[in-house]
Amino acid sequence: MNLTHALIAEDVAKAYTTGKIDTSVLDGLSLALEARELALVLGPSGSGKSTLLAILSGLLRPDRGRIVALGEDLWKLSRVQLERFRLQHTGFVFQGFNLFPALSAVEQVMLPLGYLGLDKRTAQNRALAALEEVGLGSRVHLRPLEMSGGEKQRVAIARALAKKPQLLFADEPTSALDSVNGKIVIDSLHRIARNFGATVVCVSHDHRLAASADRIITIQDGLIQSDTVSSANGRSDKLHNGTVPADAAQPEPAS
Ligand SMILES: Nc1ncnc2c1ncn2[C@@H]1O[C@H](COP(=O)(O)OP(=O)(O)OP(=O)(O)O)[C@@H](O)[C@H]1O
Numbered sequence: 728m729n730l731t732h733a734l735i736a737e738d739v740a741k742a743y744t745t746g747k748i749d750t751s752v753l754d755g756l757s758l759a760l761e762a763r764e765l766a767l768v769l770g771p772s773g774s775g776k777s778t779l780l781a782i783l784s785g786l787l788r789p790d791r792g793r794i795v796a797l798g799e800d801l802w803k804l805s806r807v808q809l810e811r812f813r814l815q816h817t818g819f820v821f822q823g824f825n826l827f828p829a830l831s832a833v834e835q836v837m838l839p840l841g842y843l844g845l846d847k848r849t850a851q852n853r854a855l856a857a858l859e860e861v862g863l864g865s866r867v868h869l870r871p872l873e874m875s876g877g878e879k880q881r882v883a884i885a886r887a888l889a890k891k892p893q894l895l896f897a898d899e900p901t902s903a904l905d906s907v908n909g910k911i912v913i914d915s916l917h918r919i920a921r922n923f924g925a926t927v928v929c930v931s932h933d934h935r936l937a938a939s940a941d942r943i944i945t946i947q948d949g950l951i952q953s954d955t956v957s958s959a960n961g962r963s964d965k966l967h968n969g970t971v972p973a974d975a976a977q978p979e980p981a982s
């Protein structure tokens with residue numbers, strides 16, 4: 728791995744302590760992800776997927792190892808610098824949609840843009856463009872009660888996308904959806920990686936999503952078990968522990 732990767736985890740370990748018992752969740756995991764890549768992390772319940780996502784996104788400090796995101800060694804930053812980095816460069820889509828019942832779709836998406844210091848008009852334009860991107864251009868005035876589960880999840884993705892993050896994290900974004908809506912949501916995430924050059928990391932235990940990913944990483948017992956570049960992406964190289972073969976180093980140019 729080298730510093731040109733958008734997101735690097737190096738020898739990351741994390742254990743939780745409950746009472747007197749330490750439970751190791753991640754145990755020396757290494758990974759290197761590229762821009763324009765939708766990486767799907769698959770693993771059974773309790774295998775540490777949410778923990779890994781929280782660590783990769785700078786939300787949770789690992790006990791050991793380092794995270795280098797967009798060239799920044801995250802845990803060498805001050806708390807304020809780390810907060811600013813997360814605000815400016817990362818988007819997070821949570822499993823529950825976390826929408827406000829009283830706000831319309833466009834208002835939900837505009838809300839966090841205020842924290843970035845955007846004026847209302849710019850925020851509105853960005854919010855509308857993000858909703859268009861996820862296929863909700865004609866439904867921007869709906870409130871959560873009037874939306875299907877798939878539409879709510881797409882609003883949550885638009886909210887993360889509107890920040891134009893270079894790193895986008897999604898924790899089980901399709902778990903509450905049927906397979907048709909699940910496919911729409913994963914395809915939205917894939918387009919975001921391709922069209923905006925973002926690195927998208929999606930964790931799930933739904934193996935049906937594999938067909939829509941550029942790269943499939945499986946974790947078990949705190950370690951990467953397999954790391955495969957999807958054949959749907961024109962290649963089918965087997966990678967191990969984040970080691971990227973030379974011919975896989977260049978992402979395809981944006982179309
Ligand atoms: N804050 C915490 N304190 C103690 N243990 C925790 C904490 N968070 C997670 N764990 C434990 O760490 C392990 C991994 O949890 P994690 O949430 O990362 O798994 P997961 O792969 O996301 O599972 P799921 O598919 O069910 O969401 C689990 O055994 C869980 O009980």
Ligand SMILES: [Mg+2]
Binds near residue numbers: 776777778898
């Ligand atoms: Mg989880």
